[in-house]
Amino acid sequence: MKITKLEPIILHAPVTKGGIKDSTHSITHWGAPGVAIHTDTGHVGYGFSGTHAHLPTDKLIVDCIVNSFGPLLIGEDIMATRALWQKLYKSSEIYWVGRSGITHLALGAIDIALWDLKCKAFDVPLWSLKGASGNEKLEAYNTDGGWLNWSKEQLVSDCKRMVEEQGYRAVKIKVGGDSGTEDLRRIEAVRKALGDDIRIMTDANGRWSLPEAIRLGQRLADFDITWIEEPMGFDDVKGHQRLANTITTPIALGEQLYLTQQFRDFIQAGAVDFVQPDIVRLAGITEWWTVAELAHANNLPVVPHVGDMGQVHQHLCLAHPACHLLEYIPWLKDWMKHPAQVKDGYYLAPQAAGAGMEPTEHALATINKI
């Protein structure tokens, strides 16, 4: 199955209730710059990155896909996913300007499309190609009711609905607002409303200084919080090591890390408890698997960031023994041919062949910005 053509796609999908905020970002759409890779057998593979729908940088990403990486792929056999990843990652002109950032987001979309093609060649879902039986249990936790721009009342009612009507046993709440005291009030209100059996995660999206993270991190223990995600600057290994040695609430991070070596440094420093690799930043499935193995070797659970890359992460989590839980955010799924499904708080194993990110004709006709 030889590659014949790369076709750029940029999807911009509306997010919940017209707009969501966390401590660091405020978005109205989730961006999915990506590619359709065509082959001489007529198969088409789809892969996307994940952004905050900033069109100028989405265009940089798809330009990198088609015009920088594209020429290196034409004529290549799609089966050689690891060899092709190495070839593209190490291509010196691109490596000189890349090694993380936009070239990683571009390579990630290509890698997902190549795995999509490989799955279609064997006519299996990605979880099956990665060795799962399809009977694995993968619990979902819901982030979509915990946004920082939700009022405390909205926060409580959304989280209650998710638990009482949709069967979730875990929800995530954004913290890192302007007032730490208000953060704690919001958590207290949700804990009171949900009772002690529901797990509550928190996510500061990198906002706090070390003193703030220590002060607020210590208070989280009052509410039995499952983890504090990205409490401080994304690359601050020493700071997170200091925090981990000071507070009892476990630390989750990884959605902003581009290199396996960064994950190694956080893990070796004892600065992370829940490892959250993302196929977007790690340049695709191939390197994601390396990080999951590294975490597993250190007996750390892997709970991938979704943002909204859940369509692919659900496959990887079903297949990897370090994964038992995955974030749920619903922004892209209904624009995909085979939308991710959660029932009574658990992901249902997708049955269609592929890696999960094949857009519908409707999506390509209505939210494609190319």
Ligand SMILES: O=C(NO)[C@H](O)[C@H](O)[C@H](O)CO
């Ligand atoms: O941190 C996250 N999940 O854990 C979400 O991806 C971000 O909050 C969204 O992308 C909005 O910035």
Ligand SMILES: [Mg+2]
């Ligand atoms: Mg996060």
